[in-house]
Amino acid sequence: MHSSFNIVTPDQGLAAALQQKIDQKTKPLGALGQLEKVAKKLA
Numbered sequence: 001m002h003s004s005f006n007i008v009t010p011d012q013g014l015a016a017a018l019q020q021k022i023d024q025k026t027k028p029l030g031a032l033g034q035l036e037k038v039a040k041k042l043a
Contacts, residue, residue: 018043 022036023029030036 014043015040 018040019036022032022039032039
């Protein structure tokens, strides 16, 4: 069975939008530390 993959460059706008969402939560900026970085990588 042959599969093909289409790998594209990540949308940098998505990372910015995700960071904005994280920053709007009721917490000090950057309080989630590594979890914020992991969330952006997964998105």
